[in-house]
Amino acid sequence: MPARDLSVLLMVVLIVAMLIIPLPTWLLSVLIIINISLALLVLLTSMNMREPLQFSIFPSLLLLLTLFRLGLNVSTTRSILSKGEAGGVVETFGTFVVGGNVVVGFVVFLILIIIQFVVITKGAERVSEVAARFTLDAMPGKQMSIDADLNAGMISEQEARNRREKVAQEADFYGAMDGASKFVKGDAIAGIIIVIINMLFGMVVGVVQQGLDIAEAAHRYTLLTVGDGIVSQIPALLISTATGIVVTRAASDSNLGADIMRQLFAFPKMLYVTAGTIFLLGLFTPINDVLTIPIASLLALGGYHFSTKAEKEDETVVEAQSEVTEMDQMKSPESVVNLLSVDPIEFEFGYGLIPLADANQGGDLLDRIVMIRRQLALELGLVLPVVRIRDNIQLQPNEYRLKIKGDEVARGELLLDHYLAMSPGIDDDAIEGIDTLEPAFGLPAKWISEEVKEQAEMFGYTVVDPPSVVSTHITEVLKAHAHELLGRQETKQLIDHLKESYPILVEEVTPTPLSIGDVQKVLAKLLREKVSIRNLPVIFETLADFGRMTSDTDILTEYVRQALARQITSQYAVPGEPLRVITLSGKVEKAIAEGVHQTEHGNYLSLDPSASQAIIEAVAMQLEQHAVPNQPPILLCSPAVRMYVRQLTERYFPHVPVLSYNELEATVEVQSVGVVDIE
Numbered sequence: 001m002p003a004r005d006l007s008v009l010l011m012v013v014l015i016v017a018m019l020i021i022p023l024p025t026w027l028l029s030v031l032i033i034i035n036i037s038l039a040l041l042v043l044l045t046s047m048n049m050r051e052p053l054q055f056s057i058f059p060s061l062l063l064l065l066t067l068f069r070l071g072l073n074v075s076t077t078r079s080i081l082s083k084g085e086a087g088g089v090v091e092t093f094g095t096f097v098v099g100g101n102v103v104v105g106f107v108v109f110l111i112l113i114i115i116q117f118v119v120i121t122k123g124a125e126r127v128s129e130v131a132a133r134f135t136l137d138a139m140p141g142k143q144m145s146i147d148a149d150l151n152a153g154m155i156s157e158q159e160a161r162n163r164r165e166k167v168a169q170e171a172d173f174y175g176a177m178d179g180a181s182k183f184v185k186g187d188a189i190a191g192i193i194i195v196i197i198n199m200l201f202g203m204v205v206g207v208v209q210q211g212l213d214i215a216e217a218a219h220r221y222t223l224l225t226v227g228d229g230i231v232s233q234i235p236a237l238l239i240s241t242a243t244g245i246v247v248t249r250a251a252s253d254s255n256l257g258a259d260i261m262r263q264l265f266a267f268p269k270m271l272y273v274t275a276g277t278i279f280l281l282g283l284f285t286p287i288n289d290v291l292t293i294p295i296a297s298l299l300a301l302g303g304y305h306f307s308t309k310a311e312k313e314d315e316t317v318v319e320a321q322s323e324v325t326e327m328d329q330m331k332s333p334e335s336v337v338n339l340l341s342v343d344p345i346e347f348e349f350g351y352g353l354i355p356l357a358d359a360n361q362g363g364d365l366l367d368r369i370v371m372i373r374r375q376l377a378l379e380l381g382l383v384l385p386v387v388r389i390r391d392n393i394q395l396q397p398n399e400y401r402l403k404i405k406g407d408e409v410a411r412g413e414l415l416l417d418h419y420l421a422m423s424p425g426i427d428d429d430a431i432e433g434i435d436t437l438e439p440a441f442g443l444p445a446k447w448i449s450e451e452v453k454e455q456a457e458m459f460g461y462t463v464v465d466p467p468s469v470v471s472t473h474i475t476e477v478l479k480a481h482a483h484e485l486l487g488r489q490e491t492k493q494l495i496d497h498l499k500e501s502y503p504i505l506v507e508e509v510t511p512t513p514l515s516i517g518d519v520q521k522v523l524a525k526l527l528r529e530k531v532s533i534r535n536l537p538v539i540f541e542t543l544a545d546f547g548r549m550t551s552d553t554d555i556l557t558e559y560v561r562q563a564l565a566r567q568i569t570s571q572y573a574v575p576g577e578p579l580r581v582i583t584l585s586g587k588v589e590k591a592i593a594e595g596v597h598q599t600e601h602g603n604y605l606s607l608d609p610s611a612s613q614a615i616i617e618a619v620a621m622q623l624e625q626h627a628v629p630n631q632p633p634i635l636l637c638s639p640a641v642r643m644y645v646r647q648l649t650e651r652y653f654p655h656v657p658v659l660s661y662n663e664l665e666a667t668v669e670v671q672s673v674g675v676v677d678i679e
Helices: 003-020 025-048 058-083 088-097 102-151 157-208 214-248 256-264 269-284 289-331 333-338 351-357 365-380 450-458 466-480 488-501 503-509 516-528 536-546 553-563 565-572 586-594 609-625 642-649
Strands: 345-349 387-391 399-404 407-413 419-422 434-437 444-448 462-464 579-584 596-599 602-605 634-637 658-660 670-676
Touching: 003 058, 025 058, 025 088, 025 214, 058 157, 058 214, 088 214, 102 157, 102 214, 157 214, 269 289, 345 351, 351 365, 351 387, 351 466, 365 387, 365 466, 399 466, 407 466, 419 450, 419 466, 444 450, 450 462, 462 466, 488 503, 488 516, 488 536, 503 536, 516 536, 516 553, 536 553, 553 565, 553 642, 553 658, 579 586, 579 609, 586 596, 586 609, 586 642, 602 642, 609 642, 609 670, 634 642, 634 670, 642 658
Parallel strands: 345 387, 579 634, 579 670, 634 658
Antiparallel strands: 345 399, 399 407, 419 444, 419 462, 434 444, 596 602
16 A cells, blocks of 8 residues: 555544543644644645645545544543643643733633634635535536537547546535535534533542642643643634635636735735825824834835836736737738738828827827718718728838728828928919929929918918828828729628618619629729719619619619719709810710620720720810819710710729719709810
């Protein structure tokens, strides 16, 4: 048999022997010291464990220690009553510890009993009951969680088996602790009864058998009894404290001492508050300042120490986490996948433009972009994705660029300490400045200093600050590329929003006869020509009317444009002024109509290169002759050729709208300022 097993068996045999065989006083003293040592060892072990299951033998050990202590009580009681002595340890506790004063010793004993029985034992018993009940109640949920992780492949079969065993061990442990806590309570009660028996029957033995007078017998046996009670209750108190620690200990990565130091001093500022309170207590009360000032100083010093330590640890943790994160991202397979994601909209700028986006330096670019997204949502009916903003050291210090789905679509330059002055058409040399082009519309402009700003405004220049320049540029670029930002996912979100108010209308359009992809193509074609899709009910009404007749998205788009005639007209009409248009001659429209080829995949325009060039030159000539600042004329043609005219002119004149006669309100006044014709 292994020595470890043999030692436990010998301990049990010794307990039985103590109950039967009278022991010499020197052996009792040795066993009492062993009892105190075991109790202290159990207490220290309970404080250093990281979770209760690391001390799973505690309930059984608690029973053995309780029996051992009660066996000692029986042996010391036998020795006190039969010999009038109980060994040097008991006499030492009865004389040295309590000063030989029976009253003091009895009071100390009662205090120990009250602390153990009323405070520690009662609390440990209640915690054990609650822990056992909640552990049993949580078992099904823990088992289901383990099964779910196993089925999902998150853990292996062996790990699942280990977890199940741990759950079962927890239930057994807390169930056993619920019963073992009763041993501690019973031990406290037994200690009180044993003391009363020793005192009463000790005096009887002293008077009747040993011929002592009552006073001497009371003093002698009470002193021995109190010493025996104290020497017995001190280990019992240690064991009760260990019981409370075990049942209240939560699982942690460190022992109790480390947890206490880490959590109790986690808020160093509280040490300053405590130090101030103790200092004021000594200052405004009769308490001696010699006591309060050193304690307050130590608390304040501790607050400074832990504050400095916490700051250093935070810096170390942040650095370590950043290093680990970077390394993990480089090593992990997922990091490669993350590199594949592309931001829908990106705005990058050089380091010289950082104040533009830094709120601490007065920059309001973030707020402006929020307003741009709101403005475009109202104008175009499209909720743009979030714009990712970041600096880029590869750009020039004053340079910025805008990217759509990873591709650059616009670039510009800003001088933060200047203003952009756009020419009113007079002498460009009227003011001094750096010649440039306004980035949004390509107009000639100058970067001017603060000193000549007022002079430029007097000459009629339009003067704007750099944040307004870049905001206007971003707005116009996003308008021009809005159709690229509308995908099927965004279309689905718009449809879901519309369905909340018009469920029948949506059901009649999608998924039959039109798919989400068909609807997306129609909406994108509208946005491509800067037609707002905010009025989705009208758009879907039109698709519901014509969707069963054709699935050609080009034709459906033309029907939708005609349904939005009032909106399109108001978009270009100026109140109180006629709508300036340039029409196409019948010859031009006929040439375009004859160049349309029909296929099973749709219609497309295929003109002779010379004819295309002639039409483009004729359009350019008319636009140049009738150009008006901030009001380009509109190309007006028949509905049958409108989309083909747009296809032909879009590359050369992207900002010139092309409308059909059916897209104009009957009430609007139209002024034809020119006719596009070819020979």
